[in-house]
Structure formats: C-alpha cells, structure tokens
Amino acid sequence: MKNIERVLKALANKRRLAIIKYLKKEKQATVGDIAEHINLSFKATSKHLGVLSGADIVDKQQQSLQMWYKLSPSAHHISKYVSNSLE
Numbered sequence: 001m002k003n004i005e006r007v008l009k010a011l012a013n014k015r016r017l018a019i020i021k022y023l024k025k026e027k028q029a030t031v032g033d034i035a036e037h038i039n040l041s042f043k044a045t046s047k048h049l050g051v052l053s054g055a056d057i058v059d060k061q062q063q064s065l066q067m068w069y070k071l072s073p074s075a076h077h078i079s080k081y082v083s084n085s086l087e
Contacts, residue, residue, distance in 0.1 A: 007076045010055035015040060016048050020071065020079075021086040023058065028070040055079070 010016060018038045023029060029037075035045035049069055052058040057079045059072045071083060 006055045007078050010051050011082050020083050023071050024083050028068055030066045
C-alpha cells in the first residue's frame with residue numbers, strides 16, 4: 001500500500017509529469033537536458049527526478065560526470081498508465 005501511495009504522490013505534480021512526458025519522447029536524457037526542456041533549474045529538476053526515482057518511475061545511470069534518466073521498465077502499472085496517457 002505504501003508503494004502505491006509513493007507512486008501517486010510522485011505523479012501528483014505537473015513538473016514531474018512534464019519530466020515523464022519528455023522521457024517518454026526522448027527515451028533517455030541528462031538532468032541538464034530535462035531541466036532545459038521543462039524550464040526549471042538544474043537543482044529543482046534533480047529533486048523532482050529524485051522523487052521519481054524513489055517511486056521507481058525512472059531509472060538513473062551515471063555515465064562519466066553526467067546522470068542519465070529513463071522511464072523504468074519495471075515501474076508500477078499506475079505510472080505506466082499515466083505515462084501512456086500523456087501526449
């Protein structure tokens with residue numbers, strides 16, 4: 001039950017939904033790319049990505065000095081439904 005609550009809380013934010021929409025389109029992106037696309041600071045974008053990562057909605061991978069994010073293939077079915085609904 002706590003997992004569902006965490007997913008729903010993570011999805012209940014327009015910036016995080018914008019991040020999910022962007023990652024759905026781009027497949028993978030750096031924090032800087034995401035921040036630029038959604039018009040938000042690097043630091044704030046990182047915090048939003050931390051929430052999404054904590055809810056297992058996105059996966060992260062360090063490559064050199066940059067952190068790359070993509071939608072998690074093992075995400076909860078609720079987050080998959082929401083990401084499929086974003087256009």
